[in-house]
Amino acid sequence: MPRIPDVTLANPRADRVKQVRALSGRPARSRHGQFLVEGPQGVREAVRHAPGQVRDVYLTETAARRYGEIVEAASDAGRRLHVGTPEVLAAMSPDAQGVLAVVRAAPVSLDEALTAARGDRPLLVAVLATVRDPGNAGTVIRAADAAGADLVVLAGDSVDVHNPKTVRSTAGSLFHLPVVVDVTLGEAVAGVRAAGCAVLAADGAGQHDLDEVLDVAGTSPQDNVPDLAADTAWIFGNEAWGLPEEDRALADAVVRVPIRGRAESLNLATAATVCLYASGRAQR
Template sequence: MSAADRPLLSNPRSERVKQVAALGRRAARERSGTFLVEGPQAVRELLGYAASAARALYLTATAEERHAEIADVALAAGVPIWTCTEEVLAAMADTGAPQGMVAVADRVDAPLPDVLDAIGDGDTVVVLTHVRDPGNAGTVLRGASAFGAAAVLVSDASVDVYNPKVVRSTVGALFHLPVSIGIPVAELLEACRERGIRLLAADGSGSTPLPDADLSGTHAWVMGNEAWGLAPEVLDGCDQVVSIPIARAESLNLAMAATVCLHASAATRASRARR
C-alpha cells in the first residue's frame, strides 16, 4: 500500500500518538515491552537485523519518498506502516528532529545464559557497570559493534539501553549484537568467570598498560562509571587492571576509552587470524 492509499495520522493528540510518545518514559517502555527507534538509519538497521521485533513504522510522505527502500523492507516484513503529518511525527519523537520517521519495536535483549553460551573462543565481551550517561552507553554499543565484540552485558545499575538517547547514540548498533541487561554486577562477573572469560578492568589505576595486556583469549572489558570508575570490589574481582597510556590528557571519556580497548582487541584477533 502506498502512502497515498493509507489513512493519514494528522491529530497529534490522538490516543495512538500519545501511546508512541509515552515510550520516551521508562515506565511506559517496561509496561509495554516496546521502545522507540528514531531516524532512517536506526530504522534501517532494525529492519535489516531484527525485523521480527518491529511493531510499527510511522513516517511522513516526504520521508517515504526519500527512503522508499525502508518502506519496501517494512512492507515485505509485514510491518504495519502509518503515514503521518510532520506535526504528528514531532509529537511522537523524543528528539526535535526525527528525520521523518520513527518505529516502535519489541525489546531485543536476551537472557544472560543464552548470550554467554554463544560466546566463542577468542571473542571479546563488554561489561558495563554503573554506566549512567545515555550517550556514553550508546557509543560503547556502537563501538562494540564496529570492532566485532560478541556481546554487551549491562548491569542493573546502568542506564536503560532503551532510553531514546541511548538508542539514538547506537545508530542501529543495538540490533547488531547480543545484549543482556539488568543483571547485578557481581552476578555478571561471576557468570563470565564460570565460562572461562577473563575479566580485564579498564581503569586509569591499572598496572598493566594496554599495549602489554594479553588480549589473545576470550576476554571481557569491564567498564565503570563515568565519574568514579570501577568500585574496589570490581577491580579486585578482575583478572587484570589495564590502563591506557595517555600523553597529555588527564583521562579519557568512558566511550573513548572503551573504543580504544575494543580496537586493541580487534587488532589482536586480526593478527592471530593472519598467522
C-alpha cells in the same frame, strides 16, 4: 520504488500519537514491553536486522519517498506502515527526523547470549558497570559492534538500554548484537568467567599498560600479563568515578590506557573503544 501508503495520521493530539510519545518514558516502556527507535539509521537497522521485533513504522510522506529502502524492508517483513503529517511525527518524537518505529523489547539472558556467541573465534565482551549516561552507554554499544564484540552487558545500576538517547546513540548497533541487562556486576563477571573469558578492568590506575599488553598478545606473555588474543571480557566503570576498588578486585587484571599527551583522562566511551579495538586486533 515500493508503494507508499496514503497519509492516514493527521491529528497530533490523537490517542495513538500520545501512546507512541509515552514510550519516551520508562514507565510506559516497562508496562508495554516496547520502545522507540528514532531516525532513519536506527529504523533502517531495526527493520533489516530485527524485523520480528518491529511493531509499527511511522514516516512522513517526504521521509517515505526519501527512505524507500525502509518502506520496502518493512513491507517485505509484513510490518505495519503508517504515514503521518510532519506535525504528527514531531508530536510523537522531536528527534524522529520524519522516521520512527515502535519496537518490542527482546530480553536475552547472559547464558543465552554467551552460548549463541560461542563459535570458532575468541569471545569479546563489554561489561558496563553502573554506567548512567545514556549517550555514553549507546556509544559503547556502537563501538563494541564496530570492534567485533559478541555482546554487551549493562550491569548494576546502569542506564535503561531502551532510553531514547541510548537507542539513538547506538546508531542501529542495538540490533546487531545482544545486550544483556538486569544483572549485577558480580553475576556478569561470574558468567563470562564460566564461559572461559579472562576478565580485564579498564582503569587509569591499572598495573598493566594497554600498549605493552597488546605488544605481547598471542605470545604466551609472562608475569601475569593478560593475553588479549584470548577470550576476553572488559569491565568499564562509571563516567564520574570509574571503577571502585571492590569492582577492580573482581577482575583478573587491571589495564590502563596510556596517555601520551597532556589530557587528564579519557572519557568512558573513548577508553572503551580503544580497549575493544585492541582486543579485536589481537584476536584476529
